[in-house]
Amino acid sequence: MDMKKKQLLSGAIMVIGILVAGLGAVYFQGNEVLFAGLIIVLAGLIVQDRLFRCPHCGKHIRAGDYIPGNTCPHCSGKLGDEKK
Numbered sequence: 001m002d003m004k005k006k007q008l009l010s011g012a013i014m015v016i017g018i019l020v021a022g023l024g025a026v027y028f029q030g031n032e033v034l035f036a037g038l039i040i041v042l043a044g045l046i047v048q049d050r051l052f053r054c055p056h057c058g059k060h061i062r063a064g065d066y067i068p069g070n071t072c073p074h075c076s077g078k079l080g081d082e083k084k
């Protein structure tokens with residue numbers, strides 16, 4: 001999976017979670033839908049944590065900082081040259 005797909009996937013999960021939470025808050029009386037939305041957002045964060053790791057040292061890098069050609073803030077390894 002390339003970096004564009006990873007960013008798209010994790011972003012899409014969080015957008016869906018925020019939409020579900022928003023709909024739950026606006027249209028439903030109970031908190032179940034809101035809660036489900038928050039769970040989805042949390043899942044998106046976990047997916048992001050799993051996907052955005054340095055290919056050299058394995059430490060987490062924020063999705064916004066994971067730009068091919070940048071260097072890892074932990075080990076200074078070059079990002080974006082991992083195997084697809």
Ligand SMILES: [Zn+2]
Pocket residue numbers: 054055056057058059072073074075076077
């Ligand atoms: Zn690193």
